[in-house]
Amino acid sequence: MKRTKLLTAGLIITAGLTGGCATSLLNKARNVVSRPQAADEPADTDTNATIGQRTSVGNVDPIPITGVGLVYELPGTGSSPPHDAWRTNLEGKIRMQKGDPRKLLDDPAKTTSLVLVTASVPAGARAGDKLDVAISLPQGSKTTSLKHGLLLTTDLNNTELAANARQAISDAGVPVGKTPLADSSSVLAGNRLATAEGPLVAGFDSANPQSPDSDAGPRTARIWGGARNALDRPYYLFLNESTPQPRLAMLIAERMNAVFHAPGDRLTTLAEAKVHGRPLVIAFVPPAYRLNHGRFLLVARQVPLAPVPMDSPYRRQLEVEVTRPETALVAALKLEALGEGSEHALRVGLESDSPWVRFAAAESLAYLGKAQERVAIELARLAETHPSLRSHCLTALASQDDAYCVDQLVELLKKPDPELRYGAFVALRSGDPNNDTIRGLRVNNSFSLHMLAPNSDALAHVATEGRAEIVLFGSAWPLLGPFSIPLGKDFIVSAKDGQPVVTITRVTIKNGEPIAVPRTVKADLAAVLKGLGELGGTFSDAVELIRKAEKSEILLAGVKFDARPRGLNVQSLALIARSDPTLDKADKEVVRVGTPDIKQTSYDPPTEAEAVQAKPEVVEPLLNRDPGRIFGSK
Secondary structure: OOOOOOEEOOOOOHHHHHOOOHHHHHHHHOOOEOOOOHHHOOOOOOOOOEHHHHEEEEOOOOEEEEEEEEEEOOOOOOOOOOOOHHHHHHHHHHHHOOOOHHHHHOOOOOOOEEEEEEEEEOOOOOOOOEEEEEEEOOOOOOOOOOOOOEEEEEEEEEEEEHHHHHHHHHHOOOOOOOOOOOOOOOEEEEEEEEEEEEEOEEOOOOOOOOOOOOOOHHHOEEEEEEEEEOOOOOEEEEEOOOOOOOOHHHHHHHHHHHHHOOOOOOOOOOOOEEEOOEEEEEEOOOHHHOOOHHHHHHHHOOOEOOOOOOOOHHHHHHHHHOOOOOOHHHHHHHHHHHOOOOHHHHHHHOOOOOHHHHHHHHHHHHHOOOOOHHHHHHHHHHHHHOHHHHHHHHHHHHHOOOHHHHHHHHHHOOOOOHHHHHHHHHHHHHHOOOOOOOOOEEEOOOEEEEEEOOOOOOEEEEEOOOOOEEEEEOOOOEEOOOEEEEEOOOEEEEEOOOOOEEEEEEEEEEOOEEEEEEEEEEOEHHHHHHHHHHOOOOHHHHHHHHHHHHHOOOEOOEEEEOOOOOEOOHHHHHHHHOOOOOOHHHHHHHHHHOEOOOOOOOOOOOOHHHHHHHOOOOOOOOOOOOOOOOOOOO
16 A cells, blocks of 8 residues: 655644634644653764654644534424523524524424534544534433434534633734733634534443433433544644754655655645744644554654665664564564665564564554555454454554455454454444445444354444444344333334244324334344334434343344453553563453553653663572472472
8 A cells, every 4th residue: 555645844824724713723732742762762862863852742632622503303302492692502503504493493392402512623633534423402401302313414613712812812923902802701612623413322321331221311412423524633743942943844744755655656845834933844644544643653753864774773773673572563663664675674573483573563564555465464363362462453454455454354253252353343444434345234324234244153243432333243143032122112122932023013102192013023133123223213222122132131142332452552562572472461451451442642662761660570580409400490
């Protein structure tokens, strides 16, 4: 895969960067992460000096965005909002869209509700990215449930306190009047940074999906991927104040383009840029690292300011260190930062007996665009055998547009480990959502249902965070009667003993009288979920069905909720590797403290001083003084 350049250093007007409130982004730009690397730098700081030694990383905090929206098509559970600031705001937006505020907000059938919509634009986001949306009700709302609701198109804006905006404008050297136009505690809205809409997921406690609905469950909701980002958010590489400034930003941008772009690509025009008076380089994440921004920043900060010759002592030292388990991870990062010319040394590491060395070499080769069959096979094997490396291996496989990587991920779907199977599915979906192997169907425009890996062990996986999604592995997922399962107040799913069919009954109210609408389907979970959706069932109903079916042991398949692979960041793995050549400690540690979302604690690998400090003291065994037992204990 080409490592297409996406790096610029251009003149920036702060308000233009965000498309929104200038003050908010000025404050975000001050959030800088930096750490000295003195312990593993050469004595001469100008020899093989790296970008990380001359810069610090900024623009890394998410930007919160909010809006006031309207949920419609509620089944009589909505309410008319009081005449307050929220209603005034929403009425103005409805009028702008040529709508009738009173007709929408004061519906006597209670099919609508005013809601508060929030999201955040993460660091490194690109325009067009999908963002998760949280829906809540304002204080005092009489809406009883948001289930079955749809969010009308809602603009999401960034905001800032008037006092902070005034101070930022003053710091930028722009004259401000003595009398403020707004009270210092007033909240100022910026420009639109995203637009949200879509069906709500409400009615269950996503923090504990195996428990009944929480009291607040129906009154709060999510739309995962329900907002479309309108803002490019590159990372900033701020030049250190102690570093000579002339032309350094140009040099850094040129070096990053040289390492991260493929031959024949058109280079970005370069110019010096500043935010809040500080020179910087603007770095967009290249395609090869689109799923792993943290690794991109780690590697980018290891890029030398001057090209490193093939016969340089620095390169030869890294070629030795990448073959040693205790130093392989850091050495591979630095070889990756050298770009072309590192492939041979990394391929030597693939033949090592050490899993640390093979992992470090295979991962770097993948991000260098060298993920050929041998690399893909090794990453898949390590993902299967070592839980501590699983998330990193799956991400590397997903990041590469390579048939070998896709084939290995498809094979992992058939393995018995639920975490590995679902992790491989997520990797395939992240790499290509339209992959035929994992393509699913939308059920009642509420959730996605995927059926894959036939002829493998039957497993039902439910995702309750990040996606409204059910994945069925295997060929069949039988439901064994007799049973009768109520789903909220609307549905009953039942089956008789020994019968191959299930009856789904929806109870509706017409003219004040309950009416039962039945549907008969095959006694298989996939068929029941589809039938439930055809009768108007939502994701919360599907989750409740699977939860109760598992508890009553009528589903002849395994069930897992949110079985995403856990992981540790590269820095933690590099420190553990110093004293854990077989990965036993690392595999146990990831079970104990690993998380599905690996947190980036810094943008530099551990220094030599940190590695030495983390390495436990070796206790020499006492001499054996028993005659005839000179080789070991008695």
